[in-house]
Amino acid sequence: MKVNNFFWDALGATRVTRARRKLIAHGDAHAPYTDHVGELTDVEDVSPTARRITFEAISPDVLPPFQAGQYVSLDLQIEGTVTTRPYSISSAPYVARRGADSRLQITVRHTDAPEVFAARWLYEEVRVGDEFSAHLPFGDFFYEPLRDARRVVALAGGSGITPFVSMAAEIAHGSLDCDLTILYGSVSTTDIVLREDLEALAASCERVRVVNVISGDEKGLPDGYEQGFISAELIRKYTQGSPSDGGTSYFVCGPAVMYTHVLAELAKLEVPERRIRTEVFGSPRKAGHAKEQVFELTVKRGLEETVIPARSTEPLAVALERAGIPNHTRCRSGACGYCRARLLTGEVYVPEQGDGRRLADKQNGYVHACSVWPLSDCTLEVPIV
Ligand code: FES
Incomplete structure (x- = not known):
């Protein structure tokens, strides 16, 4: 860091304030990213x-x-x-x-x-x-040329196709410069979400390719469809060059169960981790209770303490919302940390897949309330928002 002289540095705050006022005076009246x-x-x-x-x-x-x-x-x-x-x-x-x-x-x-x-x-x-x-x-699930390879293979399941439809349309419009091959897993042809859009985009733009992969036992699939699951062989078939050579980025979006399967298939192909980007749809499901139980959740918020019910089948964030306790949430999949709170007592289930906490937070008892499920009565300290 450069030190000019004492007065210059001490007066730095005045310069910052002046610059800030200038920016505010010329700024938009609306906050661009919220509300x-x-x-x-x-x-x-x-x-x-x-x-x-x-x-x-x-x-x-x-x-x-x-x-x-x-x-x-x-x-x-x-x-x-x-x-x-x-x-x-x-x-x-x-x-x-x-x-x-x-x-x-x-x-x-x-x-x-x-x-x-x-x-x-x-x-x-x-x-x-x-x-x-x-x-x-x-979210950071988007194509970034400085980070991602020019060729992208998208691995999608269920409603996890939606971000890829947006990408494909942007490519077809000429506003996004990459080649996109979508392997889209569905149970049956009637299950395919946004099928007409996908077909129209692939027909209108040679940089977009869509391959539907049908897992159900359906006869007479249209040309170009594949039967089975998104496997290592299938990924290799639709990748130009070798999957392990770093020339292709793989984007994965779908339900948690598909995500686990597809990551294992990419591992078989020795795809470098830096070439894999993931987006999990929704909360990872809890693996705990066979039957629903209702626990007591003591919520500490400043000096206030409230006891509310918390169902074993719902994340703690939902228990807070049902009780009308304000609680910021955004991604609802454990990744962003907006819903960070501190678990003071009790036991919760934290799925490995949805655990986006920093190491220090894990060690100090913090949880992401959107993706933890109660396993006992608990006490949670939440911020005042
Ligand atoms: S809302 Fe993103 S981690 Fe909970």
């Missing part, structure tokens, strides 16, 4: 179990810039519970940039699993004209 309000303008079926939801900006009246592959965190009010949920943006960034006709789309899938109540609510209950507040953009 956007959008109106839902369209809902459309994109498979028998998936719906695409379109938003247009209201306040501020422009959409913020984002990268293909990032996600939006939506504020939801469901039966008295205020919660947030992250959704990968399935539309391309250029669509959000185009002025009057700009919009942003997410795609949600229906599920009967009782703990996935937010996706079900979005799928079943939202209507055109509804307004949502949102925070965006988030």
